[in-house]
Amino acid sequence: MLLEVRHLEVHYGGIRAVAGVDLAIAEGELVCLIGANGAGKTSTLKAICGLISSRTGLIRYAGEDVSYAPVHVLPRKGLVMVPEGRGIFPQLTVEENLAMGAYAHGGGDPSAQYDRFPRLAERRKQVAGTLSGGEQQMLALARALMTRPKLLLLDEPSMGLAPMMVTKIFELVHDIAKQGVTILLVEQNARAALELASRGYVMESGSISLEGEARALLDNPKVREAYLGE
Amino acid sequence: MDTFLQQIINGLTAGSVYAVVALGYTMVYGIIQLINFAHGEVVMIGAMVAFTVINALVPYGLPPLAIVLIGAGCAVPICMLVGYGMEKLAYRPLRHAPRLAPLITAIGVSIILQHVALLIWSRNVLAFPQIIPSRTYMVGGAAITTIQIAILAICFGLMAALAILIYRTPLGTAMRATAQNQQVAGLMGIDINRVIAATFVIGAGLGAVAGVLYGTYYGLAQYTMGSILGLKAFSAAVLGGIGNIPGAMLGGVLLGIVEALGAGYIGDFTDLCQYGWLAGSISACDGGGHFVLFGSNYQDVFAFLVLILVLVFRPSGLLGERVGDRA
Ligand SMILES: Nc1ncnc2c1ncn2[C@@H]1O[C@H](COP(=O)(O)OP(=O)(O)OP(=O)(O)O)[C@@H](O)[C@H]1O
Ligand SMILES: [Mg+2]
Numbered sequence: 001m002l003l004e005v006r007h008l009e010v011h012y013g014g015i016r017a018v019a020g021v022d023l024a025i026a027e028g029e030l031v032c033l034i035g036a037n038g039a040g041k042t043s044t045l046k047a048i049c050g051l052i053s054s055r056t057g058l059i060r061y062a063g064e065d066v067s068y069a070p071v072h073v074l075p076r077k078g079l080v081m082v083p084e085g086r087g088i089f090p091q092l093t094v095e096e097n098l099a100m101g102a103y104a105h106g107g108g109d110p111s112a113q114y115d116r117f118p119r120l121a122e123r124r125k126q127v128a129g130t131l132s133g134g135e136q137q138m139l140a141l142a143r144a145l146m147t148r149p150k151l152l153l154l155d156e157p158s159m160g161l162a163p164m165m166v167t168k169i170f171e172l173v174h175d176i177a178k179q180g181v182t183i184l185l186v187e188q189n190a191r192a193a194l195e196l197a198s199r200g201y202v203m204e205s206g207s208i209s210l211e212g213e214a215r216a217l218l219d220n221p222k223v224r225e226a227y228l229g230e
Numbered sequence: 231m232d233t234f235l236q237q238i239i240n241g242l243t244a245g246s247v248y249a250v251v252a253l254g255y256t257m258v259y260g261i262i263q264l265i266n267f268a269h270g271e272v273v274m275i276g277a278m279v280a281f282t283v284i285n286a287l288v289p290y291g292l293p294p295l296a297i298v299l300i301g302a303g304c305a306v307p308i309c310m311l312v313g314y315g316m317e318k319l320a321y322r323p324l325r326h327a328p329r330l331a332p333l334i335t336a337i338g339v340s341i342i343l344q345h346v347a348l349l350i351w352s353r354n355v356l357a358f359p360q361i362i363p364s365r366t367y368m369v370g371g372a373a374i375t376t377i378q379i380a381i382l383a384i385c386f387g388l389m390a391a392l393a394i395l396i397y398r399t400p401l402g403t404a405m406r407a408t409a410q411n412q413q414v415a416g417l418m419g420i421d422i423n424r425v426i427a428a429t430f431v432i433g434a435g436l437g438a439v440a441g442v443l444y445g446t447y448y449g450l451a452q453y454t455m456g457s458i459l460g461l462k463a464f465s466a467a468v469l470g471g472i473g474n475i476p477g478a479m480l481g482g483v484l485l486g487i488v489e490a491l492g493a494g495y496i497g498d499f500t501d502l503c504q505y506g507w508l509a510g511s512i513s514a515c516d517g518g519g520h521f522v523l524f525g526s527n528y529q530d531v532f533a534f535l536v537l538i539l540v541l542v543f544r545p546s547g548l549l550g551e552r553v554g555d556r557a
Contacts, residue, residue, distance in 0.1 A: 051413055075419035087414035089407045100407050103400060104419025147419060 002027045008057035010043045017043040019206035030177040032185040032193040035203030041186045076104045078150030086140040090129030101146025113142040134165035151182045190227035232371035237494035243378045245486015246385035250440040251463035252478035254433030260473035261409045267336040270460015271343035276438030277445035280305040281356040294361040305438045313434025347453035356451045465537035471550020493529035500524045
């Protein structure tokens with residue numbers, strides 16, 4: 001297993017936002033994590049990345065216990081998150097944002113990302129805060145790829161985008177996965193996510209309520225009713 | 231003599247020093263939104279250390295330039311250490327505390343540093359030995375000394391170097407990234423503790439040089455010099471827009487010029503004898519006498535006047551962004 005999470009719990013003050021989550025992702029998999037608003041998906045991802053200190057449980061990445069690793073160490077090992085809301089640096093240019101993705105390696109060549117995202121290439125010198133939402137999401141993905149990730153955690157990459165752009169983002173995620181990057185995808189867009197992924201987890205008020213093959217989840221009556229709007 | 235040009239030259243000299251000190255305030259504010267009130271004390275320590283070393287070296291007959299360089303060479307690393315220490319010991323533990331806590335801590339650090347300096351150097355004023363043969367050049371009716379030229383060259387050189395560091399190097403980009411979003415900076419593999427520490431260290435190093443220059447310019451250094459110099463530089467940073475690097479440079483230079491022009495003309499303007507209707511009732515005016523209400527010793531007032539005016543009319547400063555952009 002590339003990533004193994006056991007008994008993960010996150011507390012915010014008195015609130016238990018994540019209540020004993022277990023996840024396991026093998027190398028090369030594309031796994032999705034779906035669930036209603038406030039189910040604890042973002043909290044789970046943040047806890048895996050070390051952004052939340054008030055949590056318990058075990059996190060193993062590439063055979064190593066990283067439960068207490070400082071935030072900045074994980075990207076250097078290839079575990080990278082694209083946060084909810086994209087998290088680009090609004091006052092840096094596109095170019096500088098990409099450079100920050102490569103910071104941990106002491107720099108890198110962005111040309112592969114410009115090939116993949118031609119719209120970013122045209123906007124190299126543009127300040128990232130002035131990009132459109134879709135372009136910002138592309139930048140967030142491109143920047144994450146600059147870190148040469150082994151495992152990408154994507155938190156709602158389709159959030160707030162028009163249907164055309166959503167399709168495009170999902171295609172990109174598919175491409176990235178095909179190139180051998182392991183992906184854990186958090187999505188509200190449950191159908192698209194399950195169609196893309198090989199396995200899925202369903203999260204409900206802090207714990208995993210269902211898991212299995214993506215196909216099976218798509219056919220599961222509970223999932224169909226609660227998340228696919230049928 | 232051309233008073234206007236002369237005051238511009240004097241103002242530019244002092245202002246370039248304010249600008250270098252102001253950078254220390256603005257860099258720290260930009261990255262962790264802390265007004266590091268102890269920065270002025272770092273500048274003072276820089277001047278005190280350098281003067282101590284310089285005075286100790288004078289008897290050995292080294293070339294003057296070498297003596298000053300060794301003095302500054304001792305002051306810079308010591309101040310960097312002080313800057314690093316205060317971040318690590320005083321501010322880092324409070325990184326997630328409510329904003330008032332680090333602010334009050336900064337005042338505490340400032341008091342502590344000032345009193346440590348008092349213990350080491352006592353109340354004595356350290357004088358800068360007369361080792362640099364100062365020559366005066368005339369430019370268009372105003373005088374400029376070798377020391378002024380050196381101060382201008384060093385300060386503008388430092389500002390250019392810092393601008394390159396901040397806007398052209400990976401560390402500088404990482405600093406700006408950290409200032410914009412610490413969490414995401416961490417997710418990109420940036421060790422934000424190191425970046426924040428580097429900000430303090432660089433600011434303190436600049437402060438040390440500024441302290442040495444300021445002390446050299448006025449010929450003396452004392453444990454209290456950090457308060458007034460710090461407040462002026464802080465005013466300069468606010469004038470330019472706190473958190474904004476070009477703003478601190480602009481604010482420092484402008485403040486120096488405003489102050490010098492103010493000091494140069496305030497005496498003329500407040501000489502009551504020039505106002506006929508008043509002159510008759512003031513006996514000091516008889517026979518071409520003067521009755522000056524505010525002399526150039528009121529120079530320091532201008533920095534605070536500027537600070538108040540900026541805070542009232544343009545709190546975000548000349549180049550500062552609206553506070554909302556930072557949220
Ligand atoms: N910093 C915080 N402080 C307090 N409570 C928080 C904090 N962050 C999240 N929560 C709470 O934890 C719960 C889980 O939040 P989380 O953001 O993980 O949900 P989510 O599944 O990502 O939801 P969404 O789909 O809306 O993004 C919510 O009830 C939320 O209010
Ligand atoms: Mg979320």
